[in-house]
Amino acid sequence: MPRTTRSRHRRALLAGLLALGLTTASASGCAGDGGGTGSPGTIKIGLLASLSGTYQAVGTEIRDGFQLYLNNHDGKLGGHKIELIVADEGNGAPTAVPAATKLIKQDKVRALTGIVGGGSVAAVYPVLTEAKIPFVGSNGRPELKDVSRVWVTSYLSEEPGAAIAPHVRDTVKGPVYAIGPDYQGGYDELRGFTEAFAKAGGKLANPDGKTRWTPFPNTTNFTPYFAQIKASGAAAVYTFYAGSAAVDFVKQYAQSEIKDVPLYAAGFLTEGGVLNAQGEAARNIYSVLNYSPDLDNAANRSFVAAWKANHDGSPTTYAMASYDAAAVLDKAIGAAGADPTPEKINKAIEDLGQIDSPRGTWQFSKTTHSPVQKWYLRQVRQDGRALSNTVVGDLATIGG
Structure with missing residues (x-):
């Protein structure tokens, strides 16, 4: 030619x-990796969660909640096929930091989600800041200096205690003993309660007026602490534990000399699989949480049905918050255009309005980047053949 x-x-x-x-x-x-002007390409999202250690059950729920959303949306967020890269946070910073560093620097994820521990978030934060990628956390978050690229779909760690403290003050006739694990998440959770409790006029039964800390993660025998609570004359106990520590605490509490002292807690004490492990020992425990699977709204009915089709038991707040993290990224990536860079995704999150969620509609606070949401009072009660965390009342709506 x-x-x-x-x-x-x-x-x-x-x-x-x-x-x-x-x-x-x-x-x-x-x-390719989301470039060009044709059909959206595959992009990478990193999910860091405790898949081993004390909070393995929590991390597994976080992973499965995010994956459920992907499964229900053809493996896509914002029209882009997603490669979800999962890494193990372990028990905290020593394993969380190298895992996050690999996701960010080697795998080059566009956004990071998950993370169980507040201490892990604080330790990973400098790596996130250096890389300038958005973090959409799905569990508690500690105070951070700059949250311009940090978002959380669950709560701030002090909020559960702050939400229930006025109710405890109005209900309990006498001083309350505060006890929790000696690490960042415990500090934040118990501070939220003790500060709000004092503001409401409540008095702690602790001899020095300060929370009693138990070494983490090594404490498995709580009997000596129950003797201290007995000696204090406490009219009730407020606590925060999760994972295997929650199982140990509740089982031993039910067999102790203070078993008849009312027990109030952040909802993680009886959430998910730990309630099954605690069994009858957990009956009547009161807790505060931003979610319960028995909430009556369309989004929750759909979520619970989808969860039960793939898992034994009901979904937890961990799964729900991670499901919502995926929903947030879905909306943000879709709004970020054909090439959703980390900066564009972050800006799109900032511009999001209300999120239709299984917990009820919520939106991000402009100042804290955490949900403005309602908190619920729950009690472990019989539900058919099993014990369940049943909503017995509404508490405060909290959000910065």
């Missing part, structure tokens, strides 16, 4: 391809 004929042939072919939107650049956008 003469050169001029070949040139005309190439020009005609190119014009046809352009008309069909099938140029090489567009094709690479389809197969």
